[in-house]
Amino acid sequence: MAFIPHTAADVEAMLAVIGARSIEQLFEEIPPDLRSRPLAGIPQALNEMEITRLMSRRAATDRVALSFLGAGAYEHHIPAAVWALATRGEFYSSYTPYQAEASQGTLQATYEFQSMIASLTGMQVANASLYDGASALAEALLMAARIRRRPESRRVLVPRAVHPHYRAVARCITSHQGLRLEEVAYDAATGRTLVEALEPYDGEDLAAVAIQQPNFFGVLEDVDGLAEWAGRRGIPLVAIVNPISLALLRPPGEWLAGADVVVGEGQPLGIPLSSGGPYLGFMATRLEHVRQMPGRIAGRTLDLAGDEGFTLTLQAREQHIRRDRATSNICTNQGLMVTAATVYLSLMGPQGLRRVAESCHVRAGELVSALTGIPGVRAAFTGPRFHEAVLQLDRPVEPVLAALERRDILGGLDLAADYPELGHALLVCATETKTRSDIEDFAAALGAVLEARTAA
Amino acid sequence: MAPPREPLIFHASRPGRGATDQWPREPGGAISIPEGLLRSRPPALPEVSELDAVRHFTRLSQLNFSVDTHFYPLGSCTMKYNPKACNALAMLPAFLARHPLAPESRGQGVLACLHELQGMLGEVTGMQAVALGPMAGAQGEFAGVAMILAHHRARGEFARREIIVPEAAHGTNPATARLCGAVVREIPVGADGDVDLEALRAAVGAGTAGIMLTNPSTLGVFERRILQVAEIVHAAGGLLYYDGANLNAIVGRVRPADMGFDVVHVNLHKTFSTPHGGGGPGAGAIGVAETLAPYLPIPIVGREGERYRWLTERDLPLSIGRLSAFMGNVGVLLRAYVYMRLLGREGLSRVAEHAALNANYLLARLVRAGFEAAYPGRRASHELIVTLRREAREQRVTAMDFAKRLLDYGMHAPTTYFPLLVPECLLIEPTETESKETLDAFVAAMVSIEREAREDPERVRRAPHTLPVRRLDDVRAAKRLDLAWTPDGRTADPPR
Structure with a gap:
């Protein structure tokens, strides 16, 4: 039990070597009144057959539906090879490659990942992952404030069109460093963050400007205009991007004036939705800023014989060396997700990834056309889209979603709580996993639900 | 004897090759994105067949040492065997397919597991309330120190900004305290490996927010005077943070709450055997005494009758906030849940x-x-x-x-x-x-x-x-x- 291999004879022999009468004696340095608490609240052990049955039953209650949910977590096809490889014990039961010579597999995969992320984002270097997209934004803002080199600059501009949870996480983490997130309004007609909305901050002391492309509404921002505004004022620019979209969209490194730090959620790259995690925060930057970057970084070097190999590098930035002067407190990251994403990107290649991005975009366009053809449904914004869109209904969204759910359709995200100013707004998404007939089914169901309710 | 090195996957790339069976069909529609927003050059991703990729990553894996292949006695990391069932059951298709924003009615299975996990971790640590969101030990530490500071602020004690850290502490402790805006104060450890109580007495005062301790310490010994440490820090108005990196030493035998700790993080990838993944993902669940419960990071799983639901800022208005876009590393949490159920009460006490x-x-x-x-x-x-x-x-x-x-x-x-x-x-x-x-x-x-x-x-x-x-x-x-x-x-x- 408990995966402990000891026989009674082993225990006896080992205690004899130690010179202890019992295992209990090994705990003698612990004050007696602290010892041996019962675990009354922990259930009796199950064997593997029993736990399999329990978990299978529970999984079955979480019935899978036809889903048009996005909002930062996206359903994509995951090739079987991705997790067949990532769950090899050699990858998943190893740890941070402190002993480089015994961890070349993890290190090389990480170096390949960094190379792919750098190319996708148009930047020079990437790290070996952060926790998720939202916490990566928090780290990026802290990094941008360090790049700024003006300790008194504490205000950062984050558009209201950035994912609300990302803004919440960034606030939670960076407020302790005195950063103040200031919300930039979006244009009610296009759903874009306009350069004019930044103008009131002209001449103000800012630590960073963040832009999400595509933004939370799925709308494509005028990234050149926004980036140029920040660049001309010497304010570090943080870009938040969807890695799939980068097969199609101009990468932040090629925006006018270019981004200083690029972060995003790597979940679309072969990582299952899994109720929210584990996902994959990624970060890329310019070489000149690499010493301000948080997290592990793999580098290529030479060994004693002059042959190439891989090792963790620039560790003087990190907590185990620099302690309270480190660039971040991060230690354990999302290593296995890096391996999965690297396999995914290798299988897709530039052509496959582009095909995925194009399919997402085309299907989403068809989805918007189909749904806005229903009386009482209209598109909220006119700005160009990637693979999500905000729709406005003629009535509260929540009961409509509930009615769709009864038809085994997850019809999107109700924005009432986060964006009350948008009225009865619904965020929908389509990826390459949705067929035209899925879209027709959704449109038919929504039409029926709205009609039934109108009649009632 | 040694497996040969493996060239970079980019070197296997040939223009026009690809794992085409994995690609979607041509979408059959127009791209309606302004020209100026489109990428002009494709990213430098490898163009390889599926077999190329499978061989490449299989060979890379063979260059690693791992628990499955080698003894891995990496101190402070608890590289124990990761039971295969934990992995297999957390990866049941329905669990993997569930969108984080899917309705709770379509997540009662996973929520039940998480709710029970909160309870079991409360039992093991002796803490009153548990939040599972933090995605690694360091994020659990962040949540813990942020809660300690929030507690002092709520009492109007704005001067309490010092976090005491023994010199032997993990680097994450001082790094976290600093990230939280606290002032780090290091204290020495005696020749016997225990905290120097005189130095601790001299260090505490009106500025003390708390102390971060690992027990057993990173020196591989149990801090014998822990109750005196707790008394000194509490008497000075500070709180005690338990770094759960070494919980495997005492799990089922001693509860951090009984030692006087007010807040603890548990590295589920250590004590509760979720795979280390070549550097993660982990999970840094956090448990607190009653006084700190209002400040726990969201979301938490609540139960109303037979139904489970997410608790958010509406339920916990004093929460320090949100640490992840959704619900932390749920898949890791499920693995830990399966592990704890497999071991049960008897197994956990044997660990x-x-x-x-x-x-x-x-x-x-x-x-x-x-x-x-x-x-x-x-x-x-x-x-x-x-x-x-x-x-x-x-x-x-x-x-x-x-x-x-x-x-x-x-x-x-x-x-x-x-x-x-x-x-x-x-x-x-x-x-x-x-x-x-x-x-x-x-x-x-x-x-x-x-x-x-x-x-x-x-x-x-x-x-x-x-x-x-x-x-x-x-x-x-x-x-x-x-x-x-x-x-x-x-x-x-x-x-x-």
Whole structure:
């Protein structure tokens, strides 16, 4: 039990070597009144057959539906090879490659990942992952404030069109460093963050400007205009991007004036939705800023014989060396997700990834056309889209979603709580996993639900 | 003997090749995105067949040491066996397919597991409330220190901004305190490995927010005067933070709450055996005493009758906030849940016993073989420290050399040069899942390396000899930065 291999004879022999009468004696340095608490609240052990049955039953209650949910977590096809490889014990039961010579597999995969992320984002270097997209934004803002080199600059501009949870996480983490997130309004007609909305901050002391492309509404921002505004004022620019979209969209490194730090959620790259995690925060930057970057970084070097190999590098930035002067407190990251994403990107290649991005975009366009053809449904914004869109209904969204759910359709995200100013707004998404007939089914169901309710 | 190196996957790339069966069909529609927003050059991703990729990553995996293939006594990391069932059951298709924003009605299965996990972790730590969101130990630490500071602020005690950290602490402790805006105050550890109480008394005061402690400490011994430590810190108005990195030493035997701790994080990837994944993902669940419960990070799983639901800022208006876009590393949490149910009450109480048995056995055998214990006369916790300062002085063979040579013997090295205050140290954590035979083989390897250090020290200094690469030049790696492959072959070397 408990995966402990000891026989009674082993225990006896080992205690004899130690010179202890019992295992209990090994705990003698612990004050007696602290010892041996019962675990009354922990259930009796199950064997593997029993736990399999329990978990299978529970999984079955979480019935899978036809889903048009996005909002930062996206359903994509995951090739079987991705997790067949990532769950090899050699990858998943190893740890941070402190002993480089015994961890070349993890290190090389990480170096390949960094190379792919750098190319996708148009930047020079990437790290070996952060926790998720939202916490990566928090780290990026802290990094941008360090790049700024003006300790008194504490205000950062984050558009209201950035994912609300990302803004919440960034606030939670960076407020302790005195950063103040200031919300930039979006244009009610296009759903874009306009350069004019930044103008009131002209001449103000800012630590960073963040832009999400595509933004939370799925709308494509005028990234050149926004980036140029920040660049001309010497304010570090943080870009938040969807890695799939980068097969199609101009990468932040090629925006006018270019981004200083690029972060995003790597979940679309072969990582299952899994109720929210584990996902994959990624970060890329310019070489000149690499010493301000948080997290592990793999580098290529030479060994004693002059042959190439891989090792963790620039560790003087990190907590185990620099302690309270480190660039971040991060230690354990999302290593296995890096391996999965690297396999995914290798299988897709530039052509496959582009095909995925194009399919997402085309299907989403068809989805918007189909749904806005229903009386009482209209598109909220006119700005160009990637693979999500905000729709406005003629009535509260929540009961409509509930009615769709009864038809085994997850019809999107109700924005009432986060964006009350948008009225009865619904965020929908389509990826390459949705067929035209899925879209027709959704449109038919929504039409029926709205009609039934109108009649009632 | 060593598997051959594997070329970068980019070198296998051929224009026009691809794992085309994985690609979606042509979408059959127009791209309606303004030209100016479109990418002009494709990203430099490899163009390889599925078989190319499968071979490449399979071969890469074979270059790794791992728990599944090698003894991995990396101190402070608890590299125990990760039961296959935990992985398989967390990856049931319905769990993987569930969108984080799907309605709770379509998540009662996963929510039930998480709710029960909260309860079991509360039981093990003695804490009143548990939040599962933090995605690693360091994020759990962040949540804990942020809650301590929030607690003081709520009481109007704005001057309490100092976090006391023993010098032997994990680097994440001072780094976290600093990230939280606190002032770090280090205190010394006595020659016996316990916190210097006089120094602690001198350090506490009106500015004390709290102390961060690992118990057993990173020195591989139990902090015997923990109750006095708690009394001193509490009397000064501070709170106690328990770094759960070493919980495997006491799980089921001692509860952090009973030691006087107010807040704890639990590394589920250590004590509760979720796979380390080559560096993550982990999970840093956090438990708190009643006073801190209102500040817990969201979301938390609540239960109303037979229904489970997410608790958000509406339920917890004083929460320190949100640490992840959704719900932390749910898949990791499910693995920990399965592990705890597999072990149950009886199994969990055996974990610390056998972890301690293995560590003390290894210590006794190594000392008998002539190695020097860093803290002689002390019981080992679940891990132990030997110092190779004599070997370094007499043979000029360092702890790093021993570590690299151990790799040639087919064992992953222990943690080296941590904790920093023990010279030439190896921090060795065998875990409870290793057999006596494995421990005996480790001792035999150490004895053999010791002999080599006397007879042929150069062999040890130049180790490893049998791995895919020889010893790597870390200094060069940091000086001549090569952090990404690029198509033009120009590596990213700094211009300066």
